[in-house]
Amino acid sequence: MSNLAIDMSDEMDKTGFNRIRTRALWKAVQCGSNLTGGVTIGPNAPQNGWGAFSSSMETGLGGSIDDIDITPITKPKSAKTKREMKTVRLIVDEPIIDEENLCRRRILAELNKLSIMEAQEAKYRHVKQMEEHDRKAAEEVAKLNAQQQAEGLARQQAKMMEMAKQQEELLRRQQELAAAQANREETRKQQLEMEKQSRERMKQSEFFNRVYETHRHFSNQYREILEMLKAEEEIKKAIPDELEVIKSCQEKFDSLIAKCKRDEIANEDVVCAEHLLKTVTALNVKAKKEVERLEEMRIREREEEEQKRIKRLEEENKKKLEEEKKLQEQKKLLRGGGAPPGSPDSVPNLLADSKQDVVGNCQRFQEYKALQKNLEKTEESLAQFSKDETLKKFRSDCQKAINVPVNAISAHSASHLSDKFRKLLNFLQKQTVVVSEKRITSATHPLGPLYSLNYLAVKTVKQGEQCVSSNPEAAYPIAAVVIALWTEMPEYGKLLLAHFYKSSPYLIPTYWERKKMETDEEYYKRLGFLYSGGEKEDMDKFLKRQSGIMRLYCAIIVTPHNRANKSKPHPLPLSEAWKWLTAFILLPPKADISATMLLEMLEVTGHLMMSTYGAQFRKLLHLICISYLPLVERVTLPGRGGPVTRLRGFLEGLISGKSIPPPKGLLSPNFW
Template sequence: MSVEDMIRDMDSLHLETVFKHAAIASLTCKGRTLGPDREPFWVEGQKKREDEGTTNAEETVAEKIIVSPSIREKEPSLSCFPDAEEINASIFKREMAEQCRQSVRKQIQELKERQQSLQIQRDARQKEDELQTERLAQKALREQNENLINQQAEQLAQVQLEAQQRQQLDLRKITDQKLHKLALEGVSRCQRRFGNKYEGIIKLLLSLDKETVQVCAAQNQQLKELGEKFDQLVCAVKMGNCEQSQYLSSIIRAEQYCKSLDDLEGEMIKELAEFSELIQQQIKREAAQRLEEEKQRKLEEEKKRFEEQTQRQKEKDESEAQQRQQLAEEAAKAEAAKVEATTAEAAKAETVQATPPPEPSTVNVSPAEGNISGAYVHPSRLAFYNEIISLYQAKVDAVKPLQSEESLKQYRTGCQRAINLPLNAITAVSPQHLSNNFEKLYNFFAGQPVRVMNDATITINDHPLARDYCMLLMAKKFVSQSETAISGNPQAAFPFASVIMTFWKLLPDFGKVFLAYLYKESPYMVPYVIPQQPGQTAEQYLKSMGYRLSDKNELEKPDMFLKRQTGIARLYAAVIITPGRKADGPAHCFGLEEGWRWLAHVVHVKPLPDISATLIMEILQTLGYELWRTYGKQFLKLLLYIHISYMPQLAIYDEGGPKTRLEMLLGKFLRERQIPQAVGLLPPGFW
């Protein structure tokens, strides 16, 4: 039986007992029997003890309750009802029973709750066990599936690995074939280069005599070893039994062999050059010795000839003296014979006729001043140089009154300011900026007033000599920019050159004055190697060649001289290829033919250390692109002539850095068959 059933039975039992008691009491009670104001309804003496057991009271009540149904139909009597004590005992018992039942129900409820909690715990444990079992089953199933998947994956990976290995093997074979082909092509190219260079060296060695070949004995042995190594490399590559890295390394080794052969050729050429230089020095010494012997022989011959001539002259003089003496004696005899027969006048005339005529005096004629040798300057260039310098000197002489007049000092300062400010601001920042500075200069030359210091204004028409003075001043200022701005920044030459060419178009004399200042600073740009005059000191000669003397009368240092000459060459070349302002016409007053003319003449004048190589290199770097594009093969022939014929002549006088840099530059141009365009060149129609 469950707890709910037990509680339900107890409730029904209690209700039945209450109904029984109520039925018995209702037979005797006529009014209210309960309440605080009512006395207990029982008889003294019939009161029972309160401590009477609950069991007896219940039994008594039970006994009294069991009444025959027939009694209910009779009149009730007092003797048949229980007394009040029994009723109270019954009530107390009932209350106690109720308390017991409540306690039992409470305990039963607690028991029920504990049973429920235990049931919940058992259910939870059961569910947890089921879940654990399910998890273990799933884990086992998952492990089984994973093992199966792993097995399948391993099988699939094995298949893919085998396929990949086969693919890699095929790819490796294809790569090996490509690398082999690439190596063959690379080594073949190197083999052609190596073979051509090798044959050239062999031909060079065969063309030499035994004594000269002995100089290159070590290089000859290296040449043989290098040839054998290259042949072995070619055989190994052709066989194709190499790893992938070896194919690439074979090309690198072939390039290294070619480079080694180039280096070997350079060493042989250097050795041969040194040997040739020794031979040349020996030949020069022998030639100098022969020349000295020849001079000595000629001197002795001249001395002997002079002695013979002196002897002949002496004999001639003696003979003439004897003839004069004989003539005098004969005249004296004739005069003595005729003195008496003739008059005094006849005697006098006879005496005059007999007097021998005076001997003609010897005249020392100085030899004519010879022409300057073509080794210093070409005649056409010398004529052009003299023309330019003559015009310049004429203008300089003409403006001397303006330069020497003390009262015009402020005017001269204003002219200098009107020219220097816009000229120093010339740059290629923008076309407008360049045009504005040019307009300031040109407006001043056009006669417009220019504001100077103290709010004063001047014009170029304020003095009749001001135009030539300002032209000389501006030309000198442009040339001085080669020393300040252009020598450190080659690109700065082009905006200055553009303004110079524009002024040259508008003022033709300005261009000649500009060239005169440029030639005075660097006669090499004619090209003119001014010879040293007899009695001229070294300092005076260097000053005539463009060197400067400081205020302390110290000569300019060579590096500063080269830097200044480099700036002049850059400005000169920029003027040749830079057009002027488009609005003033397309004509070019000093075109590209001047650059060609300079290069063609400079290789025929006497080379000078450092300066010759420096100027040629600057001209080629600035004008080379335009010259090659314009003259094509003819310019290439000129480059070859400079490389083959002129450089050995230059090497006699120059072994410094500029000569080496020029050799490298020429080799680069001839090897690449092109010259890059000068950086900073203004585009056509820039302003």
């Protein structure tokens, strides 16, 4: 064997086998230095180094070191192979070697074996590392694949969830669209139903309006018929059959109204209502014709009676000269206070010297002066009290204690009226009353009772101006309380009359003449006019206020006592109305105010005076018609004939035979 061959595979070379072999040879040189000194390895080594070793090896072995065949040992695939691979064959061509060379060869073989083992170990480690690397790489790949799969799965799940959400959203939108469509359909149905109901309501409303309008005309026609039947009893005899028809029409219309209230009206009912209206209208026309026929008969009768009356007047005028002296004596008696009613001689003659001032000398004017003097004394006593600012709160409390019950007076019930009277009386008698949860007494100040008494008198007159002028029926419950207070506290009655005469001098009666150096405002205020901002109130408002004052004054005269004071004399008896009438018609009349005041007195007191004085009062009314009314018409200005027209209508009704009815709203004698 001439060469030592070492067969290495490319895979072993890749593991760094040459480097391992060099290191193993180096270790062998280290070990062989004890055997042969100067052994070195390297290109620059001397001949006594590796070269000498090599030469000695070659000499001892009979060849060169390159002739050594070193077969690499691969990883055995079986146990036998492994055992075979663990041996290193050293093939030497020389058949005979010496001991030293054999030792060297053994060492080299051992070295070669060691290097091969190290190479195999290195390869094994490398394989292990590669396997570990592959394992880790596989794990990384598996992990990466798992992660990718997880991510893919997550993405897929997210996508599926997103798709599920989209499907849910789509489903929700579809449901919303379906609900919206259903709502639209329902709304459309509701709108159609509402439109239908609206058309029905409009139709019903049209029916109601037509029935209402028809009923209004029907009621007017029916009321006219009833008024004619009440006024003319003879019509019932003239149209008995028609009365049954009218009654039947009213019953049918009442049934139609009941159906309207139940919302059951139909077009047939409207036609029926219009037919009923036509029927009642025709009956009304027939009744009017009958009334006109009766009226024509009465007119002819009145004309005949008027002719007879004219003849009687002519006969009476012949006797007038003979009776003139007697009438003059009667007039003198009236100027001295008026003759007592109940005698024909008490009726005055207005045709003789009626322009002379008769009031200044009469008893009523003297009473007026005494009342005004008492009022001036009272106001003088209260002058300082009314101006004291420290007592402003007390005065306000006193006013409130009076205003609250006075404003609440009404004919609601007897207990209500008694309660208001009791509150006023208690306060005026210095007792404590509760007003708006506050305890008030007029005795807080010495002048408190007198101030409250005078304030109540002023408030009573203002009730006539403000309340009674708008609501005439309110005069009678106020008058009832006034009479009860006047009976308990006569001083209140004196102050009340004084304020009545101050606000309306026509109650005295008198017409004030203008004084010298008196301004227009001062003069008209004395006549009872009010001024606001320097402007005098217009005549219509003035007449309305004065009529309210007069109606309240007359209501006091005709209102009876309450049951508690029934046995006591009336503070303002009916004789005061007679005295006022006889004195008033002696005065020269004034435009508007004379007719207004006279009519109020007759309307309120006429019924009671007629029942009390009888024929005497009828003579007085006759005298007013014949003598006083023409004088009033003579002074009435053009375009201002309202008051005198109402007065003439009232008097003509009495002449035609109508009786004077009791005033509307008058309380019964036993009301409270």
